[in-house]
Amino acid sequence: MSASDDARAPTAMVHVHAPAGRVAPLVLDSPHSGEWYPPDFDHAPPRDVVRQAEDTHVAALWRGALAHGATLVEAVFPRAYIDPNRSLADIDPALFADGERWPDPLAPSRKTEQGVGLVWGLARRGVPMYARKLRVAEVARRIERCWAPYHAALADTLDARHAAFGEVFHIDCHSMASVGDVMSDDPGRARADIVLGDRDGTTCDAAFTAIVHDHLASRGYSVVRNDPFKGVEIVRRHGIPSAGRHSLQVEVNRKLYMNEATLAPNAGYARLAADLAALAARVVEWIDARHGGAGPAATRAP
Numbered sequence: 634m635s636a637s638d639d640a641r642a643p644t645a646m647v648h649v650h651a652p653a654g655r656v657a658p659l660v661l662d663s664p665h666s667g668e669w670y671p672p673d674f675d676h677a678p679p680r681d682v683v684r685q686a687e688d689t690h691v692a693a694l695w696r697g698a699l700a701h702g703a704t705l706v707e708a709v710f711p712r713a714y715i716d717p718n719r720s721l722a723d724i725d726p727a728l729f730a731d732g733e734r735w736p737d738p739l740a741p742s743r744k745t746e747q748g749v750g751l752v753w754g755l756a757r758r759g760v761p762m763y764a765r766k767l768r769v770a771e772v773a774r775r776i777e778r779c780w781a782p783y784h785a786a787l788a789d790t791l792d793a794r795h796a797a798f799g800e801v802f803h804i805d806c807h808s809m810a811s812v813g814d815v816m817s818d819d820p821g822r823a824r825a826d827i828v829l830g831d832r833d834g835t836t837c838d839a840a841f842t843a844i845v846h847d848h849l850a851s852r853g854y855s856v857v858r859n860d861p862f863k864g865v866e867i868v869r870r871h872g873i874p875s876a877g878r879h880s881l882q883v884e885v886n887r888k889l890y891m892n893e894a895t896l897a898p899n900a901g902y903a904r905l906a907a908d909l910a911a912l913a914a915r916v917v918e919w920i921d922a923r924h925g926g927a928g929p930a931a932t933r934a935p
């Protein structure tokens with residue numbers, strides 16, 4: 634993948650990795666691990682500073698889940714360019730040039746206040762992302778080309794599994810800096826190994842959060858819930874437990890798998906990848922039992 638290749642169709646801004654073998658109603662998505670920087674992303678700070686926003690390697694870390702029937706939706710574009718985990722109203726109007734007006738009502742959230750809304754105004758450590766004002770049309774194009782196809786691919790995958798199995802379990806996969814920075818709600822605080830976010834119990838069955846929590850804790854990880862990350866737009870949008878749609882955000886601590894300065898995988902990478910694959914296997918086993926011990930009989934067409 635060349636950084637100068639801008640001839641890709643918008644559908645190539647997201648990859649959907651099919652299960653290997655049986656299909657289970659488990660869907661993973663990695664919205665923040667994209668490393669393809671579009672040529673029109675003229676960020677002001679050096680690329681290595683902008684890349685600190687990425688959840689680098691997260692899609693690859695979870696790839697072992699495919700062998701257990703999971704489907705993985707992966708963003709190709711970087712979240713600093715446009716963030717799939719923000720609503721379309723979460724825009725700072727101050728990003729736009731004079732005379733430019735967003736056509737729809739805006740509802741900037743705390744994330745926009747922190748410089749990390751739909752379009753990031755700040756790079757990590759609080760450095761301005763742009764040396765210029767943005768045009769409304771270019772942000773609209775980022776939505777059309779990246780945000781919308783990502784959400785369509787995720788929604789289509791969740792809908793297909795829900796239709797086939799009657800319910801669907803979704804893990805929204807992220808990583809977090811080991812220590813909160815100046816832009817976070819926990820500056821200077823060392824974080825747990827894993828943070829689970831179900832927006833205080835509203836985006837999935839509590840039993841789903843519990844099975845993930847207990848499995849990871851049994852492997853020796855420190856696991857906390859909803860602090861400092863509760864889950865944002867993706868689990869809010871797709872997690873409707875009363876409709877059999879269960880979404881849980883999983884944040885893994887970057888120190889577990891990479892050098893946070895260079896983004897290079899570290900000695901812990903292989904163990905974490907194996908543990909996440911085992912987690913997927915455990916979740917699928919738990920879903921099978923929940924569906925009446927279906928086991929291989931749950932291998933219905935998606």
Ligand SMILES: [Zn+2]
Binds near residue numbers: 688808
């Ligand atoms: Zn993330």
